[in-house]
Amino acid sequence: MSVTPLENAPPADRWDDWVEFDAKSWPRRVEKHFAVVPTTCFNCEAACGLLAFIDKETWTVRRMEGNPYHPASRGRNCAKGPATVNQIKDPERILYPLKRAGRRGEGKWIQLSWDQVLEEISSEIRRLLLEGRRNEIVYHVGRPGHDGYMERVLQSWGIDGHNSHTNICSSAARLGYDLWQGTDRPSPDHSNARFILMISSHLESGHYFNPHAQRIIEAKLKGAKIAVMDTRLSNTASMADYWLPTYPGTEAAVLLAMARILLEEDMIDRDFLRSWTNWKQYMVEERGRPDASFEDFIACLKEIYASYTPQFAEHESGIPASKIVEVAREIGRAGSAFATHVWRSAASGNLGGWQVARSLEFLNVLTGSVGTPGGTSPAGWDKFIPPPFARPEAQELWNELLWPRGYPLAHHEMSFLLPYFLKEGRGRLGVYFTRVYNPVWTNPDGASWMEVLRDEEKIGLHAALTPTWSETAWLADYVLPMGVGGERHDIQSQETHAGRWIAFRQPVVRVARERAGERFDFTYQANPGEVWEEDEFWISLSWCIDRDGQMGIRKYYESPYRPGECVTVEEYYRWMFENSVPGLPEAASREGLTPIEYMRKYGAFEVPGNVYNVQYTPVSPEHLAGTHVDELDRIVSDADGNPLGVMIDNKPVIGFPTPSRRLEFFSKTTKEWGWPEYALPAYIRSHVHWANMNRENGEYILIPTFRLPTLIHTRSGNAKWLNEISHSNPLWIHTSDAKRMGLRTGDLVKVNTEIGYFIVRAWVTEGIRPGVVACSHHMGRWRVTESGETNRWCSALVKIDEEPGGIWRVRQLKGVEPFQSADPDSERIWWQDAGVHQNLAFPSHPDPLSGMHCWHQKVRLEMPAPGDRYGDIYVDTGRSFTVYRGWLALTRPAPGPGNLRRPLWLQRPFRPKDKAFCF
Numbered sequence: 001m002s003v004t005p006l007e008n009a010p011p012a013d014r015w016d017d018w019v020e021f022d023a024k025s026w027p028r029r030v031e032k033h034f035a036v037v038p039t040t041c042f043n044c045e046a047a048c049g050l051l052a053f054i055d056k057e058t059w060t061v062r063r064m065e066g067n068p069y070h071p072a073s074r075g076r077n078c079a080k081g082p083a084t085v086n087q088i089k090d091p092e093r094i095l096y097p098l099k100r101a102g103r104r105g106e107g108k109w110i111q112l113s114w115d116q117v118l119e120e121i122s123s124e125i126r127r128l129l130l131e132g133r134r135n136e137i138v139y140h141v142g143r144p145g146h147d148g149y150m151e152r153v154l155q156s157w158g159i160d161g162h163n164s165h166t167n168i169c170s171s172a173a174r175l176g177y178d179l180w181q182g183t184d185r186p187s188p189d190h191s192n193a194r195f196i197l198m199i200s201s202h203l204e205s206g207h208y209f210n211p212h213a214q215r216i217i218e219a220k221l222k223g224a225k226i227a228v229m230d231t232r233l234s235n236t237a238s239m240a241d242y243w244l245p246t247y248p249g250t251e252a253a254v255l256l257a258m259a260r261i262l263l264e265e266d267m268i269d270r271d272f273l274r275s276w277t278n279w280k281q282y283m284v285e286e287r288g289r290p291d292a293s294f295e296d297f298i299a300c301l302k303e304i305y306a307s308y309t310p311q312f313a314e315h316e317s318g319i320p321a322s323k324i325v326e327v328a329r330e331i332g333r334a335g336s337a338f339a340t341h342v343w344r345s346a347a348s349g350n351l352g353g354w355q356v357a358r359s360l361e362f363l364n365v366l367t368g369s370v371g372t373p374g375g376t377s378p379a380g381w382d383k384f385i386p387p388p389f390a391r392p393e394a395q396e397l398w399n400e401l402l403w404p405r406g407y408p409l410a411h412h413e414m415s416f417l418l419p420y421f422l423k424e425g426r427g428r429l430g431v432y433f434t435r436v437y438n439p440v441w442t443n444p445d446g447a448s449w450m451e452v453l454r455d456e457e458k459i460g461l462h463a464a465l466t467p468t469w470s471e472t473a474w475l476a477d478y479v480l481p482m483g484v485g486g487e488r489h490d491i492q493s494q495e496t497h498a499g500r501w502i503a504f505r506q507p508v509v510r511v512a513r514e515r516a517g518e519r520f521d522f523t524y525q526a527n528p529g530e531v532w533e534e535d536e537f538w539i540s541l542s543w544c545i546d547r548d549g550q551m552g553i554r555k556y557y558e559s560p561y562r563p564g565e566c567v568t569v570e571e572y573y574r575w576m577f578e579n580s581v582p583g584l585p586e587a588a589s590r591e592g593l594t595p596i597e598y599m600r601k602y603g604a605f606e607v608p609g610n611v612y613n614v615q616y617t618p619v620s621p622e623h624l625a626g627t628h629v630d631e632l633d634r635i636v637s638d639a640d641g642n643p644l645g646v647m648i649d650n651k652p653v654i655g656f657p658t659p660s661r662r663l664e665f666f667s668k669t670t671k672e673w674g675w676p677e678y679a680l681p682a683y684i685r686s687h688v689h690w691a692n693m694n695r696e697n698g699e700y701i702l703i704p705t706f707r708l709p710t711l712i713h714t715r716s717g718n719a720k721w722l723n724e725i726s727h728s729n730p731l732w733i734h735t736s737d738a739k740r741m742g743l744r745t746g747d748l749v750k751v752n753t754e755i756g757y758f759i760v761r762a763w764v765t766e767g768i769r770p771g772v773v774a775c776s777h778h779m780g781r782w783r784v785t786e787s788g789e790t791n792r793w794c795s796a797l798v799k800i801d802e803e804p805g806g807i808w809r810v811r812q813l814k815g816v817e818p819f820q821s822a823d824p825d826s827e828r829i830w831w832q833d834a835g836v837h838q839n840l841a842f843p844s845h846p847d848p849l850s851g852m853h854c855w856h857q858k859v860r861l862e863m864p865a866p867g868d869r870y871g872d873i874y875v876d877t878g879r880s881f882t883v884y885r886g887w888l889a890l891t892r893p894a895p896g897p898g899n900l901r902r903p904l905w906l907q908r909p910f911r912p913k914d915k916a917f918c919f
C-alpha cells in the first residue's frame with residue numbers, strides 16, 4: 001500500500017505522485033494518485049501559497065490547500081484560498097473569447113479564436129500608435145496579481161496608459177506614508193511587537209489578512225496587547241485588549257492626542273528623532289531659526305500639539321479621554337516594538353483621510369519604532385521585485401485623462417473620475433482594457449460608468465480581461481477569459497512580515513502534465529476551455545502589434561535565449577530566476593535543480609538579507625565620487641544635486657527616499673504645492689463629521705467600506721462555498737437609533753444619499769457607535785437576463801430602467817435560487833438573498849489633495865414608501881455630476897515649483913521620464 005500515515009502536508013519529494021484513499025469509495029480502499037503543484041492565491045493581494053491536488057486520471061484540480069514552503073502564509077489560508085477550486089470548476093465561467101454581436105450591453109456574443117482576438121485588437125492599437133494617438137490606449141486594472149509585468153508591456157508600447165483602482169482603495173493612506181518616508185505602505189513586524197494598533201478590522205479582512213492574522217496571534221500569545229480603532233465591533237475588535245470606536249473621520253484627533261501624551265510624558269525616542277527626522281529643516285523653514293537646538297524643536301512639538309488634549313480628542317471621537325491616555329502609555333512602553341497598520345478604512349472614507357496615516361506613522365516616529373524588530377517598516381524593505389530581461393525606457397508622455405492637473409499630489413490615477421472627464425470632453429479612449437476590474441459595480445456612481453461604457457464615441461474598443469462575468473464585462477466589445485490562481489503565471493512579493501520573498505503563480509494543470517512529459521505552446525491549451533493567462537496574451541499581442549519589428553516593440557519580446565524568436569513565458573521567468581533573485585541559483589543548485597525548476601517545485605523563495613534598520617545601509621563607495629554634503633541637513637547629493645543619502649555619525653548612509661533622506665515631519669512638498677496648512681501631521685475634519693448630522697432628521701454617517709473576510713469583490717461571485725457562507729449585507733444600526741426610528745432587525749429601511757437611494761434591511765446591534773450605520777460593500781451583484789453574465793450563485797435578476805436626464809432605477813425581480821448545471825450543488829442552493837448594491841447611489845468624492853474617493857456618506861434614513869421593495873436603487877447621474885464639480889472646485893491645481901505637473905520625487909506608478917513632468 002502506498003498511502004502513508006496522516007501528514008500536515010505532503011512532503012515535497014512526494015508531490016509527483018501523492019496517494020490518498022478515495023473518500024467517495026469508502027469502505028473500499030481505493031487509491032487516488034495526485035500530482036501536487038504549488039501556486040499562489042489570486043483572491044486578494046496577499047499572494048498566499050496554495051497546493052493544487054491534481055487527479056492524475058482526469059488531469060483536473062481536485063482541491064487546493066496551503067503551501068507549507070511559502071514564507072508568508074506557511075501552509076495556511078483563509079477561506080478564499082481553497083475556494084479557488086470553485087472558481088476553476090464554476091459551471092458558469094467564461095471558457096472562450098467572446099465578441100459582441102449586437103449593441104453594447106445587448107448580451108449577444110459570438111465565439112472567437114485567440115488568433116482572431118489578437119489580430120483585431122492589435123490592429124487597432126497599431127493604428128492608434130502609428131497615428132500618434134498614444135494617450136487613447138488605456139489599461140485599467142483592479143487586481144494586478146503580479147509585480148512589474150505591465151510596466152514592461154505598456155512602456156514597451158511607449159504609452160502613459162496605466163490606470164488602477166487605487167484611488168477607490170488605498171491611495172489616501174499611501175500618500176500619508178509617502179510624505180513621511182518616500183514609500184507608500186507600512187509593513188508591521190507583528191510577530192515581534194509588544195503593542196499593536198490597527199485602524200479598522202485589519203486582522204480579519206485587511207490587506208494581508210492571512211499572513212498578518214497568524215503573526216498577530218503569535219504576538220498575542222507572546223503577551224503583546226492589541227488595540228483596534230474601529231467604529232464597528234468587528235471580530236478583530238472583539239478579540240482586542242482595547243476597542244476604540246471612534247466617530248468616523250476623527251481618528252487623527254485621537255492619534256495626535258496620543259502623540260501629545262508621548263511628548264508630555266517623555267515617552268519618545270530622542271536619539272531616533274534627532275537623527276532621522278527633518279527637524280532642522282522645519283526649524284529653519286517654518287520658524288526661521290537655523291541655530292535652534294533639538295530641544296528647541298521638542299518644545300515646538302509640544303506647542304504645536306498642545307491643543308490635542310485627551311479631552312479634545314474625546315469630544316471629537318467619543319472615546320473617553322482616560323482610554324486614550326491608557327493606550328498612549330501602552331504605546332510609549334512598547335517603544336521600538338510598536339506595530340501599526342491602516343490601509344483602506346478610515347484613510348479611505350474621509351476627506352483628509354491621508355492625515356490618518358500621517359498621524360499614525362507619527363506615533364511610530366516618536367517612539368523610534370520605524371524599521372525595528374516589532375516595529376513598522378517602509379514596505380519596500382520587506383518586498384522584492386526581480387527585474388525582467390530587456391527593460392524598455394520610461395515613456396515620454398503624460399496622460400491628463402489619468403493624471404489631471406487638478407490633482408498634482410494624487411497618489412494614483414484619478415480613475416474613478418474617468419466618466420466625468422469623458423463627458424466633459426477632456427479626451428477619448430480608442431482602446432480600453434479593463435482587467436479583473438468591474439467599475440460599474442465597484443466604483444461610486446456606477447450608472448455614470450454605464451453611460452460612458454455604452455457610448456462608442458467616448459470609448460472605441462473595450463476589451464474586458466476577466467476570470468468571471470461582471471456587470472462591466474457585459475458592456476464590453478470583447479470578453480477575454482483569463483485564469484484564476486491556478487491557471488496563470490505571475491511573480492509576486494508582498495510586505496507581509498519582516499522578511500522578503502517571491503512567490504510563483506503557476507498554471508497547475510499545465511505544469512502537472514508537463515511533468516508527465518506533455519508539451520504545450522500556450523497555457524490555454526491546458527486550462528479549461530480556452531481560458532488563457534495574461535502573461536502570454538500580452539507577449540503575443542505586443543508581437544502582433546509590431547508586425548515587422550519596425551515600431552521598436554518586438555525587441556522587448558525576443559527570447560533572451562533564442563535571438564529573433566518570440567519569448568515563451570517559461571523563458572521570461574527562467575531568465576528572471578537565473579539573473580535577478582539573489583540566493584536563488586545557489587539554493588537551487590544545492591538541490592541539484594535549475595532556478596526555474598526550484599521555483600516550479602516549491603512555488604516560493606525567501607530572499608536573504610537584512611530587513612531591519614535599512615536606513616543605516618552605507619552609500620555604496622562607487623556612488624560617493626563627486627558627491628557633496630549639505631551644511632545644514634547633512635544630505636549627501638550627487639553632482640546634479642540628487643540626494644543619495646545622509647551623514648549619520650559622520651558616515652554616509654542611504655536613509656529614506658525622501659528629499660531630505662530623513663522621515664519628513666515637515667513636508668516642504670505639501671507646502672510648496674499649495675497646501676501649507678497641512679505640512680505637518682494634522683487633523684482634518686471629515687466631510688461626514690458628526691456635528692453635521694441631525695439625527696432627529698434621520699441623518700447618519702454611513703460606513704460603506706467594511707469587508708467581509710470571506711468575499712473578494714467581484715471574483716467571489718463564482719465561488720459557491722463563499723457565497724454559501726456570506727450572502728447578505730444588512731445595515732448595521734445601533735439599538736438606540738433603531739428604537740428612535742421604530743426599526744427592528746429585518747425591517748426595510750430607505751437609505752437616501754446625495755444622488756439617490758437604496759433599500760436594505762436593518763440589523764439592530766450594540767456593535768456600532770450610535771449615530772453611525774454600516775453596510776458591507778461586497779453584495780448586490782446583479783444580472784439582467786435569467787442566465788449568464790453574472791454568476792447565479794451570487795446575483796439577483798434585476799430590471800434596469802433609464803429615464804431621460806440620467807435617472808436610473810434598479811429593481812430586483814428575484815434573488816438567488818437553485819439552477820440546473822453541470823455542478824449538482826447548483827440545485828442545492830438554499831439561500832435567496834443576493835444583498836443590496838449601494839455604490840450606485842454614491843456620488844464621487846475626490847479628496848482634493850490625495851485624490852482618494854472619500855467613501856463615507858452622509859445619509860438620511862427613512863421608512864420605505866408603499867411600493868418600495870428590498871434592493872430598489874434610484875440614481876440621478878445629473879446630480880452626481882454636480883457633486884463631482886463641487887469637489888473639483890476644492891482642488892489647487894498644478895503647476896507647482898519649476899512648472900511641474902507633480903513633484904519629481906513623489907512616487908508615481910509607471911513613472912514617465914522627468915521631462916514628461918514639465919508642462
Ligand code: SF4
Nearest residue numbers: 041044048078081210
Ligand atoms: S489571505 Fe486568503 S484570499 Fe488572500 S491570498 Fe491568502 S488565502 Fe488568498
